[in-house]
Structures are given as C-alpha cells and as structure tokens.
Amino acid sequence: MITYIIRRTLYMIPLLLIVSLLSFTLIKIMPGDYLTAARLNPQITQETLQRQIERYGLDKPFIIQYALWLKNIIVHGDFGFSFATKQPVFRNLFEGGRLFWTIVLALSTLILTWIFAIPLGIYSATHQYKPSDHALTFFGFLGLSIPNFFLALVLLWLLVVVFHVGGRGLGVGGLYDSRFLNAPMSWAKFVNLIWHLWPAWLVIGTSGMAGLIRLMRGSLLDTLSQPYVQTARSKGLAERVVVYKHAVRNAINPLVTVLGLTLPNLVSGSIVVAIVLNLPTVGRAYFSALQQQDEPVVMGSLLFFSLFLLIGNLLADFLLAWVDPRIRYD
C-alpha cells in the first residue's frame, strides 16, 4: 500500500509538468498580455513601455520564458512574483486567509451536501417511483440546472428586496457584516458568519446534491436487487436493518470515489459563487489574475488546482481500498 502511494505521488511530478506546459502555452496564445491595457494609456511612451516589457521578461521567446520559470521553481523554489502586486505568487494567492476560507468553504459544503444527499438518496431508493421520489429528483435537477451565479444573485435579491434583511441589521455578501469586520471573534460574530455562509452552502450544495442523490439511489437500488439482500429479508430481519446495516454499506462504495473527487471540484468550481457572494477564496485571486493576464499568478494557481485534483484522486483511490476489502493495490 505504501509503495502504491509513493508511486502515485511520484507520478504527480510528470503530470504537473505537462499541465504547466499546457497552461503556459494557453496563456501565451491568448491575445495581448499584462501590459496591453497600459498601451492605451496616453501618458506612457514606447520607451517606458519597452522598459516594462523587459522588466517582466515578456520580450523573451516562449520557450525561454517557460524554461526560466521552471528553473526558478526547481533550483530556487521560487514560483515567481505577481506582475500586478509584486508579491510572491503563493502569498498573493493565499494572503488574507484565502486558503483557509477556501478549505473551510469546500469542507463545510462537502459535509453538508453529504449529510443531506445520502439520506435523501436512500429515501429515494426505498420509495422508488413514488411521488416523493419524483419530487426529490425534480428538485435535485432544478438545483443542478439553474446556473450558480444566477441562483446566488436571486437569493441575495430575495433577502434584500423581499425580506428586507437590511431592516433587521443583517447584511448580504462577504463573510461578516460591516460592524464585525474589525471586531474580535465572539459568539455574535460567529453567528453572523453562518448567516453569510448559508447562501453559499445552498447554492454550491444544490448543484452537487442532484448528482449524489441519483448516484446513491441507483447504487442502492442495484444493491437491493442482490440475492444476499433477499436472503437477509427471508431470514426475518427488519427492513430497516436490511437497508442500513447491509445494503447501504455496500451501496456507498462508488460514492466514496466521488468523495475524493468532489473536494478539488469544490475548490476550483466555486469561483463564480465566491465572486458573487464576495467570499475571499483562492479562486477569486485566480480570476482576477486571469483578467489582468498576470501570468505568474495564473501559473501558480493552475499548479495549485492541479495538485489538489491529483491529491483528490489519490484520496479517492485510497478510500476505495480502505472501504472495499476486495480492492488491493500492489
């Protein structure tokens, strides 16, 4: 097992290299660069612009730029400096607790989604084709098909214009109300935080829930049609015991793989919601770097997201081996 994990970890290195080369190529193919907007400034002359181009190394050929970037990482452990803020790339990405909030948001959404989706999936499977089953499926797909940013905006609009939360002194968007921004942590501040986070949970969660519910439902239905379930029933076991003690444990197998993959999806997929709901996440720093074509930060973010994805994959495989005794890696 250990050798398997070590081997997988080593595989990550060439994978990340390929991802980095592809990303670099894509960024370079995009029209313009970080200094394009500066060219429209009537106050700057060509000489000054040229100095800036040299300063950022944008005049060197493509492969030299990539080689320099790679060399800095391997030899100095230096991922470069943001063109815009001159900070080291990962400080720019993670500052202000961005990494913390990204992980908190991803984990809390993951846990909440699962807490709701698994029981709902089980209910859906055990009440197959009943109206409640159809209703659950319908709402699941509704949450999946409404675009996240739109749902977030509508939610905020409802809170402000229909429910007039401003009148009760409650704000929308961001992590805290303005009055708590500079105040020390307290119970009231924590409650306020939950008030600001629940729209995010609702929006991100509903899109992920539909898939999970259907997956759980399908998997459980499959399991329930197995012969050993029939045996258990004929042994006289209560239906509840049959379902929860025997069937669900086996049905949950494929979902464990999904669990490992959901985490990186949450990290990189919540960018739009974070922008609308104003939550400080790594995705926002990445998006703003993309808009400005701040290449070092974009490369750093892509490496970060890819690493997360690879770790998520490894985690999924590991969990699968842990849960299912039939699966062993060598």
Add this chain to the structure above:
Amino acid sequence: MKKLALLLAGLLAIAAPALVLAQGYDVMPEDARILPIGQAGTPYADLELGKQGGTIYISQISNPKGWNANTAHETSTTWYTSRMNLGLVNLDHITGAIVPDLAKSWDVSEDGLTLTFHLRRGIKWSDGTPITADDVLFSYNDVVLNTDVDCNSYDGQRLPDGTFPVMTKVDDYTIEVKLSVVYRPILNSIGVPVQPKHKLAQYVHKLNPDVPAGTFNETWTLDTPVSELVGNGPWVVTDYKPDVSVTMTRNPYYYAYDPAGTQLPYYDEIVCLVVANQDVSLLKFRNKEIDVLAIRPEDLPVLMPEAGAKGYTVLVSDLPLYGTTWFMPNQDIGLADGTQNEKRELYRNVKFREALAHLIDKETMIQNVLNGLGAPQWSPLSMGSPFYAGRDYYGGPVTENNAIIFEYDPAKAAGILDSLGVVDKDGDGWRDLPSGAPLTIEINTNDNTIRSGYCLILQDDFRAVGLNATFQVIDFNTLVDKLFSSTGDIIQLGLTGGDEPNSGKNVYHSCGSLHAYRYSACDDPDEIDRRIDELLDLGASTFNLDEAFEYYVEYQQLLAKQLGYIYLVNQTFQYAYYDYVGNAGAASPTSTPGGNNGLLTELCFDKRI
C-alpha cells in the same frame, strides 16, 4: 500577576482593532490650507460645514495592488494612494483648476522658465515627522525621474525639447524648478505624490547602493504591514483584508481645515468594501450597507423611482463626466499589405466621414443606453475642462458658440454618399464602392454593455441608409491589438479625459502613439495635421491662459472637422448616495465614469452626528 498581565497584553494585541494613530497638531498650523466651505462668493458656497466623526462605507470592484503611490499603475490602487500622498499642486475639489496643495503658493518668473514653490511651514507626516523640501526633491528627482523606478508619471515630466525640469532646493521650504522651454502643462504633471524620504530613501538604489536596483518597485507592496505606511494626505490606510475591505483613517496631521477651524476630513474612517460583482453592490446599497454607490446605466431604472422615498439621491451633473467615447474608421486599413485600397481611399475622404457623422443618433444613444442621463460630445476635450471650446473664454460658462456639430441627418448622409459614388450598383440593396466592388463595414468593440449599446445603434443607423455594416464584439486585448496594428475596420472605444488639452498630445499629434486613426500621418502630415501639431505646441508654450484658450479653440474645431475619432456621448449621472451623507451632492468635476471617483471624501460628513 505577571502571568495575568502578559495574558492581557497578549489578548489585547490579538483583539486590538484597527491602528490607533497619533494625536495630531496642538494648534492649527499657520500655513494650513483653508477650504472655504460654506462661504458665499466662493465655488464652495453650496457646501455645509460639518462635524468630525462617523464612518462612511463605499464599495470598490477590485483589490488595491499595492500602497506605493509612485509605482501604482491602476485606479484600484491610486484611489487609495492619491488620498495618502499629495503633491505640490492638485486639482481643486469643486472647480478642477490647479491649486496649491502641499505648496502654499508658487511664482512664475518673467520669462516663464523658472517656477518657485513655497511649501507650507509646520506641516507633518502622519507619523509626526516634519514635511520639508527634502521629501519633495526625493519624490521628484529620486523616484519619478529615476528610470529604475517603474513610474507612470515619468513621461509626463518630459518637456517638448526632450529634456526634463530641473528641481533644486533653495531652502527647507522653498523649491525651484527650471525649465528649458516655456511649458504650461508642467503644472499638471509636477504635482506627483510626495512620499516620505525618511521612510523610503533606503529602498532606492541610487541613494542606498546596498540595495539592488529596482528595489523601490517592491516597496510598500501589499505585504507591507499597514502600520508602516506614512502619508501627508487626508487619509492613511490602517487596515487591509484582501477581497474583503480596506479601511482608511483620518490622518491626524492633515493640514486642511474648514473656516470654522475643524480639521478635515470630517469622517473618522472610510471603509471600502471590496465587492466584485456590481449587482451585489447595488443590493448592498439598497440594504443600507453602503452609503454611496457608483452606478451603471442599468441601475438607474431600479434606483430612480425609489430615490426620495428610500432616503437616497441619484446625483446627476450638468456636464458629462470626464472621458470620451468615439468610433474610428481606420484610415490606414489595408496599408500594411497593400489591400483594400479603394476602401482606404474612401475612409480617408473627409466627406465620407462626415456622412458617417451625420448618421450618429446621439439622442437615441442617450435615451436607450444611458437612460436619458447623458450629453452629446463633439470635442476631444472633456466638457468639464476650462479649455473646452464650448465655452467663450477660459473657465467661462458653456454656450456652445464655437461648437462644430454634425447633426443627425440620415437624408443628408445619403446625399453625401450618393455624391461620392457610394451607391448600390449590383442591386443587392447595399451601397457599393465607387468602382462597384461591394462595401462591407465591420464595427468592433469589446464586451461592455454600454459600448455594445452604442454600436448596435450605429449599426442600425448605417444599415438604414444602405451601408452594409455589422457589429461584432471581440475580446478587449484583440481589440487593442487591432487598434495598434491598424488592422481594424471601425473600432469603437473610449479614452480617459482631463482638464489639460496637452495630455491628449499622444492621441492627436500626428506622430502620437495613440494616433490610431492614421499612424501614416506621421510620415506624411497634411496641412491640417501640421496645424494641429503646431497648435498643441503653441498652447503649451504660454502661461497666459486666455491666449492658450484661443489656440485650443482652433485646435478642437480642427479636430472636430477632421473627424479622426468621431465622438459619441457621455454619461452625466455620477453616483447614488444616502441623504445623511452631507456634501455628497457636490461631486468632483474631474470624475470619470465607473468607480467612486467623483465622491469628495474629504468634504463629506455624517449628518446624523
């Protein structure tokens, strides 16, 4: 006991709120700048005196990129740094004219080649250190004019003959600037932000060889603890939470006061919430979380109906905001590869461009895109500028006696096109080139609702008269590429504006880097191009404003007739504010569309106190 004390100290350190700044002046400095708030007979007569206190909440779309005023490159940063670091001169809050700021006065010598600035005595930095000529010389000579430093203001200091002003210290409070030619616009550029020498000199390689060249570009970045920041302006940044908020606190040593002796600014704090999505900032405004909101045209139908009832006002100015929007037929189309020769000749024909100008339905643009709150433009200069040719004299009221207007007249446009031979020869319903070859026009702009709105109206008007025009949105960077490589057809964009006609030199001079409608004019200027170039030089070479005004009127009229950039409209709405924000009804005349640029944060106060 000791443990308890340590524990308390530790808790206080963690729990301490934003920075506490020093005490401030014991008495008002003798050279304090008094803003005549509420005084009759002054431009500030309509403002009210306020009381100190309170916090104002506004929103910004993006994070600042640093705290260094002289290496800042965009408005999200300069919004803060321009409030932390002021220069020798500045633009007046209400009139937009150049007035003394860090300097209390200046003299111009007889021959116009020497400027002498007198600094205010007794004023201090926010950390209590006195401000002297050393700080000004450091900021100008060692930072702005230093090519190691990545400073956007560098090129603006260049004189017409290519040399730079020489700034020298006469004494601690007197500075002399020597010019090699008379150059009035130097007053616009000399007001660079003055930074504290005692804090920053150590990072400039020229002054401290121990640090590598270019270190200054990485000084006072977002990594710097805000407690390190020292300024001479009304505000100092005291807290920064990325993607959340930036807090600025009153500088205890700011040297401006109101006539009642109250130190400005009135507000104790500004809290800027970073709200990336403008729909959300609109909601936050309606939720009373923000006090002032920069509005987009699409917000107007939502905000205007409820304005009085909900306790806020939408501020609309008499004159449009600074800046221009235009469309530009590319007069060098196909020049590089020798194609499209007939179309290029057509675009170069001023009568054709006149026909296009008669097809601009500015009224519809104002009604549909700007919700009725806009004004048409004909001049390259922003209407708020005292040099605007719509005035009869420098700084006079706008009468439009000198205006060159091409009225919306599709029939006339059709007539001009007919006379040029641009008629439908093959019977497909679209006008063709005089030789009979088909004529297609592509209008491009970037993905911006306002610009797309203008272009759709343009496309419709062109097609209504028989010109086969199509509108295509393209990526901003691709658009800029087309602009600079002369590969576009008709491009629609906008430029920022300003008071000073000379700031547009790069755009309107025949060899300017932004003379995108016809770069080839640099090698081959015609009579009008030469006269425009000449007028730019004449206008800049006199300190006599009335004389300069005459030159600039002719300049604007020539450009308007030349129709290189053909101007459209600009918005007149500024921002929405709650009525408890005093003095928010006066906006800066130099505000630009988007962002809270017009809000006079130094003069606003909380009426509820």
